[in-house]
Amino acid sequence: MRVFVTGGTGLLGNNVLRQLEAAGHESVALVRQPPESKVFAGLSTRLVHGDLFSEETIDRAVADCDAVVHSAALIHLGWTRLAESMRINRDGTKAIVDACIKYDRKLLHVGTVDSIAIGSKRAPANESTPMTSSTQNIPCSYVVSKKASVETVLDGVRRGLRATIVHPGFMLGPWDWKPSSGRMIVEVSKAWRPFAPRGGASVCDVRDVAAAVIAGIEHASQDGRQYILGGHNITYFQLWKEITRRTGTRGPVTPTGPLALWVAGIVGDFKTRITNRESDINSAAIRMSSLFHWYDSSRAENELGYQIRGLEETLDDAIQWIC
Numbered sequence: 001m002r003v004f005v006t007g008g009t010g011l012l013g014n015n016v017l018r019q020l021e022a023a024g025h026e027s028v029a030l031v032r033q034p035p036e037s038k039v040f041a042g043l044s045t046r047l048v049h050g051d052l053f054s055e056e057t058i059d060r061a062v063a064d065c066d067a068v069v070h071s072a073a074l075i076h077l078g079w080t081r082l083a084e085s086m087r088i089n090r091d092g093t094k095a096i097v098d099a100c101i102k103y104d105r106k107l108l109h110v111g112t113v114d115s116i117a118i119g120s121k122r123a124p125a126n127e128s129t130p131m132t133s134s135t136q137n138i139p140c141s142y143v144v145s146k147k148a149s150v151e152t153v154l155d156g157v158r159r160g161l162r163a164t165i166v167h168p169g170f171m172l173g174p175w176d177w178k179p180s181s182g183r184m185i186v187e188v189s190k191a192w193r194p195f196a197p198r199g200g201a202s203v204c205d206v207r208d209v210a211a212a213v214i215a216g217i218e219h220a221s222q223d224g225r226q227y228i229l230g231g232h233n234i235t236y237f238q239l240w241k242e243i244t245r246r247t248g249t250r251g252p253v254t255p256t257g258p259l260a261l262w263v264a265g266i267v268g269d270f271k272t273r274i275t276n277r278e279s280d281i282n283s284a285a286i287r288m289s290s291l292f293h294w295y296d297s298s299r300a301e302n303e304l305g306y307q308i309r310g311l312e313e314t315l316d317d318a319i320q321w322i323c
């Protein structure tokens with residue numbers, strides 16, 4: 001098959017392109033600027049230039065393919081840039097949905113676990129876990145806009161779209177060019193950070209997620225069914241310890257206390273207001289990193305053959321790639 005991939009310069013998109021190639025499929029990638037040659041090295045992917053709002057380019061690319069993987073997104077963990085996030089993540093998805101309906105092409109939409117319910121250590125969330133007030137109203141531009149992107153796809157399904165939605169956890173692994181989540185590895189191994197965030201993540205391997213994305217295009221029911229692609233549910237404190245043990249740097253001492261986080265949020269937001277530039281430490285990002293994003297991926301394991309490899313392999317390979 002020939003697959004049109006948005007976000008192909010990103011962590012997940014690039015891994016999807018590489019696995020499509022390895023499986024003998026053709027691919028076409030949307031790029032906004034001429035990419036560095038290393039990003040597409042070894043791939044026979046055809047590049048088309050434009051963004052999610054380049055109507056003619058999108059139209060032609062979708063018409064010319066059998067399926068679309070939409071993984072382009074703006075990932076801003078903060079409360080500013082909401083309009084920009086909505087434009088890219090919701091309206092950009094609408095442009096892709098409309099083209100897929102027009103040419104009757106299958107869509108695999110990449111969501112995020114951050115936009116669905118949050119579970120607990122004893123009961124990790126699955127696709128049916130109801131939202132609660134603490135998970136429904138997180139004022140983070142990324143979360144709000146990604147939720148809106150899922151609604152846009154589901155609305156498309158009601159209009160005849162054939163679609164599957166996947167929600168990856170915290171992905172680590174190779175081909176993280178920017179880097180995306182690999183930035184955490186860079187940050188914790190660059191300078192000593194004694195206090196880790198309070199919450200936790202479902203850490204998964206981007207290669208396993210990419211394989212499930214391709215399985216989703218090939219085998220899913222395409223009726224808007226949603227799949228969590230999580231991994232190992234661990235605290236950031238444990239994760240940082242694992243990373244620093246491997247990089248040979250000093251690990252965290254303790255998770256941050258609630259009072260310190262509250263103060264850091266206020267100071268971060270104040271700095272944002274006076275500099276007009278939001279730093280990584282802000283109230284929305286702190287709220288996100290204080291939650292336990294722990295997930296159960298059984299549905300994807302049973303229906304898409306999703307496999308979660310050992311955390312050791314993921315961390316070793318991600319660190320080797322980044323460092």
Ligand SMILES: Cc1cn([C@H]2C[C@H](O)[C@@H](COP(=O)(O)OP(=O)(O)O[C@H]3O[C@H](C)C(=O)[C@H](O)[C@H]3O)O2)c(=O)[nH]c1=O
Binds near residue numbers: 009052111
């Ligand atoms: C802001 C912007 C970005 N992009 C592209 C650029 C990259 O190719 C891609 C984002 O890649 P990044 O490495 O930042 O993110 P990932 O870690 O791969 O994110 C993935 O997983 C998480 C869970 C997701 O929400 C994303 O939808 C999904 O792509 O989107 C565009 O094409 N247009 C734009 O306007």
